[in-house]
Amino acid sequence: MTENAAKRMKMEGGGVKIGTHNGHFHADEALAVYMLRLLPTYAGSSLVRTRDPALLQTCHTVVDVGGEYDASANRYDHHQRTFTTTFPGRPTKLSSAGLVFMHFGKSIIAQHISQPEDSDEVGVLWNKLYESFIEALDAHDNGISAYDPAGISSAGLEKRFSDGGFTLGAMVGRLNPNWNDPTPSDPVEAQAAEDSKFLLASARIGEEFARDLEYYAKAWLPARTIVQDAWAKRTQYDPEGRIMVLEGQAVPWKDHLYTLEEQEGAKDGKKVLYVLYPEKPVPDAKWRIQAVPVTKDSFQSRKALPEPWRGARDAQLDEVSGVPGGVFIHASGFIGGNKTFDGAKEMAAKACAF
Known part of the structure; x- marks a missing residue:
């Protein structure tokens, strides 16, 4: 009872509203919501999961839905045909996770390591976290393979064994309801049950992001000076x-x-x-x-x-x-x-x- 109440409070929340789509959820918007909620502006934010344009219009920030990318209006969708934005210096088209990280990642990192956003340390971590974590989610959501399918085919390469499909995207995908799970007949209850699973997914992918941020900030980055000295x-x-x-x-x-x-x-x-x-x-x-x-x-x-x-x-x-x-x-x-x-x-x- 307490857990359900806590989840309900996090959905209904207070402060600003974050909007994303309902229905089958993916790793990109689950992480986008998690990252936003790390920042003071979104602390205690409520979450609206809908495709209703009128409801989305009431949201302070909208991710992965709405057909609009406009940072000045806090709109971060990537599904429109004209969208081609990539992270600086990288070739992969962004998803909502990449968009949020591109615009808010430096603030998240600066807050975590208590350094100015324009510091060298923040810039290094911003690029590293994108390449090591976020880019894989962008590629997964946009249907981009890690290897060129034509190149694999022409080389005659075949997979030797199943890796279980355990990617970051698949990890979140498994938290969606199964096709034959019982669904409450009341639409409000049904949406609440789906939203509860989304919050679990957001926390799960967020935990992995937080671990990567902690590792790169506290272990990987300090090693840079040691390696530089050894190199010299x-x-x-x-x-x-x-x-x-x-x-x-x-x-x-x-x-x-x-x-x-x-x-x-x-x-x-x-x-x-x-x-x-x-x-x-x-x-x-x-x-x-x-x-x-x-x-x-x-x-x-x-x-x-x-x-x-x-x-x-x-x-x-x-x-x-x-x-x-x-x-x-x-x-x-x-x-x-x-x-x-x-x-x-x-x-x-x-x-x-x-």
Whole structure:
């Protein structure tokens, strides 16, 4: 009873009204509503789910319905034939989630990290969150595949197994009522039941957004300075700059490394091949040597650790590598370990020359 009352209060609310469509809901408007409600203007806002133009006209802000995109009037629909807007520097047509994030994302981030909207930190996070989270929802809602279907077909690629269809969009879609679920005969009750499910969906996709925002703000962004320092010192360990050392502890380094290489126009022979870091931030920690992947999510390394080392451990690894203190090398050669920094550094140097 208390939960239902709380949900009803959130729908009826107070303050400004947010409008979106009723019926089958999607991840984009569920997230758009969640993001708006993070801001003071929309705190305690009520939600109107309808396609009735007269009711939508009473709303302060309307998302994903109404056939109008006009930020000055707080109208954020993307279904009109003339709509082609994309996020700055990205090719994907926006959905209501992308529109709301494009206009309000910096305010949300600035509020979260207590920095001015025009700060460098806010700008970096605004772009990163769009590319890592929001863009996938825009593409899903606009029917845009992650890979070119014609290219996949011409290459003769087939899916090896089902991934369960577990995307951000599908996660929200599963919260819609099933076709054969009982529906209250009273239209008001039926709409209230549907709205209740929408609020659950908005909270669920919002939770994922909030986790990404927290991670990128509190973990990913602070790592940028550490990686920049390591990048600047890389020629101390290899004249060609192919070995990068994270001296204090492991941090999320891949995105930042790729960005630095792109910014400085690093050629293939000058790109980092191996990243060294301690397993724990303690003085006597063992060290890891990790091969840099071709892309962030690739299982293919730029230069995997030497084949004769792969799968070897301890004394056997010492013998095949010629470096004392070996711990292991993964069977695929993407990562390995040594008991000391000097040992890991020697392994990296030998791997570069192998």
